[in-house]
Amino acid sequence: MHVLIDYREITVQSLLMSLSGMKTPPVHVEVAHLPLGDFFLVSKDTGVLIERKSTSDFISSLRSSRLWDQLLRFMKASTLLGHPLKQKLLIVHGTFDREPPVSWPQIMGAYMEILFVYDIPLIVCEDDEALYQCLRILIKREAQGKNEVLPGSHWFRKHCSPSLPEMDLRRYVLASIPSIGDVLAENLLDHFGTIAAVAHATEKQLRRVEGVGKKKAEKIHSIFH
């Protein structure tokens, strides 16, 4: 992965140079003259273009049309240095001074213009560490193709995983079935002895357990079979 940093980004150059220490993927960082944007991530044949704006620059350029001209070109660009642009990102870097007091209406209006009108993704990095990690993770995710996939499944994680006595563990597993709680799990284990036995029970056998009626018996049986 190649990372190009615009030569005018002197304030963060040394910070970002250390991206070249990355192992996965190996990163080659160099300073270049970018016709557009501030950072450019190139891998294979596609690129990710990033514009960084310090908060003070962001605020002061809100009124001028310079910001919006710049963002318009940013938005419209489809290639850079011969590489098709796969992704674009605007980074707002720093915190907003409290003195003079921030004008949230202005800032929010600008954010919405950027997000909704220009349709450019926006991330605020409040300090150098955040900026560094933002780019590091972006590079990593790009290399793994994680920014292109469709949403995946995430509901398998356990709420808690007690490395507790085995008996509690069994109850816990049974209780992960909806409509089975701690009490029913215990009753089932008392009656059948093992989860395997519960799994093999017929609906009729399940109904003999205290707390299990027609509905629960059906549900339990249908999950196991």
Place this chain on the structure above:
Amino acid sequence: MHVLIDYREITVQSLLMSLSGMKTPPVHVEVAHLPLGDFFLVSKDTGVLIERKSTSDFISSLRSSRLWDQLLRFMKASTLLGHPLKQKLLIVHGTFDREPPVSWPQIMGAYMEILFVYDIPLIVCEDDEALYQCLRILIKREAQGKNEVLPGSHWFRKHCSPSLPEMDLRRYVLASIPSIGDVLAENLLDHFGTIAAVAHATEKQLRRVEGVGKKKAEKIHSIFH
């Protein structure tokens, strides 16, 4: 313009009630039971749906994976209460605690997942004033039609593909066993077909499944028997 606030958003209800003082446009605020999201802006026949997450909830739902489940439903929705959804927005509300130190890699990775994979616009509102102004400006811009996207912006928003992942209870139950995650749960079910079959398998049979070796076979077997 009607603003519906979900009844569970008690912490910001009083703050946002004062939106009803707006003149342009006149705003009617009410608390409602929203099946999805936290705030809903309705004007004419279209709506803007907003999900608010406090930073602490953001972090904890990130750790439990609740976040992705919620965002998937958020992303999938195309109408709410009969109104087609024109726009969606995720607001992260608050600042990240320095104690314990924030993990920027985690947060940046989550931001990128939200922006690039779930394709949901994101705004961070660091305090109540920012949140209030964010909504006020959003309402104002909506009423003026200022949030319409410019022609020539990049590509279309990823939307509700019919085949985004659905919950599979059997995998969920298997994955509640420690040392079994979503991958192994799927492999086991592919191989055995049902949980009952997994429960009855011998250690030797279990080891024939990809990803199951000596240790996991022992563990699985001992839980079921």
Place this chain on the structure above:
DNA sequence: GCTGTCATTGCGTGA
């Protein structure tokens, strides 16, 4: 989401 740790796997080596 990310990171560190550890289990599994497949391969290369020698008996």
Place this chain on the structure above:
DNA sequence: TCACGCAATGACAGC
């Protein structure tokens, strides 16, 4: 041919 050890891979659990 088989048993074993090793390194690379990949999954899980914890944060």
